[in-house]
Amino acid sequence: MKCDVCENEATVFLTQIINGQMTTVNLCEACSKAKGVTEETGFGLAEAFLSPSHRADSDMMEIVCNACGFTASQLKKIGRMGCPECYAAFRDGLDGLLRNMHKGTRHVGKRPSHLSVITPQLLPRQRNTVVAEAPPPPPVPAASPPPLAPDIAKLRAELDLAVSEERYEDAARLKSEIESLQPKASK
């Protein structure tokens, strides 16, 4: 079959259903890239989160990010995360997704020189059971997110942890960060 745009052999076949109207597009590799249809963001994610293995154990369980309230369904829909902590919340299936998208699954490039950084793995995860017939989450993400857990409270918790683990450099940094936030809050 020939590509709908140029004369090359089509290798990408796209079927889209919008409002019950089905359209089929046949594209060669170059044209599909040029049109951006092979952007993994939409498809790869859908695949990763709808893979049979995942579906089997989920029976309508909805994973939710504790930090920002972002849900797996929203992720599937928009192909983007809600906040940095989402990477920990939605880590299942992430490796496969990243493997399709990138050269590897492990970062080997630049690192902040002082590792004053979060390790999202520390954050607990939450699974909310959603009834099978539950209505889909509101389509407009901006309307639904609950407010973030107060920044300062979270930093305090991290500070406590840092102290208990005798990571004093981190603790000092967290302390100054909390202090830098406080005048802002009272402004």
Added chain:
Amino acid sequence: MMRFATLIKNPADWMKGAGPHSDVVMTSRVRLARNLRGYPFPGFSQERQRIELLERARPVVEELPEMRDGYSEDYTDLSKIRKQVLVERHLVSREHAARSSGCAVVVDRKQSISIMINEEDHFRIQGIRPGLNLTSAFEVVDRVDTELEGLLPYAFDPKLGYLTACPTNLGTGMRASVMLHLPALVLTEQINPVIKAIGKIGLAVRGLYGEGTEALGNLFQISNQHTLGEAEPEIIAQIEKVIEGVVRSEVTARAKLKEDHQTMLRDQIGRAFAILRYAHILTSKEALNLLSMLRLGADLDLVGNCDRSLIDMLLLEIQPAHLQLNAARELSPEERDSMRAELTRARLQSIDGPGSFPTNQSNPGGTTSTPNDE
């Protein structure tokens, strides 16, 4: 701080200067996506959260040594036309320009660094250099990024790298892209295999203004798609190697055109010049395509007295928002086409035009806007 008018009056470093392979490579750009922890990504945050981040981050960004005395503007204070001018100058993305409250851009005095706040990520740090020079563009943003990381708490994971709103940017958060002018590969119909080959090795090819835009004026953008699993210098070295190959093909195609199809080439360039020099109505598309031919003519010494930078400036000046800014009002598409033609006629007055004349005149074009010392 610098005013908008001052920013626009002065051509950026990368518009005036020449870099390696400037005849084929217009610009090299590198951008880093960075986020702060404790805040949702801009696409999933509430307006007050974006404003809070902006109020915290913008003063820090403005005070970076590189950005001091630069241009900094909150999007709520910026008109649609002005935002579009920034897009046309590649200082901000189309996506960022479409946003408003809680967004800002900070540009350094030389217009070689721009930092978008609350784009798809909290920060998009961009460096832009003339010609093929991704390494230099990266060095600039790398330095700014290192300064910023000492002042604000970045969202970084040891395994996943810099955490970004979209998993396609995860890891280095780096997109390195090069803008190429490839008229000879298009004329000789070699462009499709080239694009196909580039796509196969994991690089993306796009039009003038990024994703989903048409390759007007024979301008193509090539950038990396993978950001995780490779270090920044490796990614840059790979792109530069590929681009050098594309540059060689384009140069060879140009030489071949000049040698084997001299008459056709002179005809195309002559027609381009004639229309640009005398037309009274010019659409954006027509102007870009004709200017591309004229640029090719200038590069091959087939157009007398024509400075390449004059054409590159004109490529910017004829864009819709630049025309409207110049006219100080909104223009209908018809008005734009006629003002575009007027401006082009005026700018090309100093060019002798293509012909069978000796090409050893070294007098550079005289009607470019006079340098401004503020």
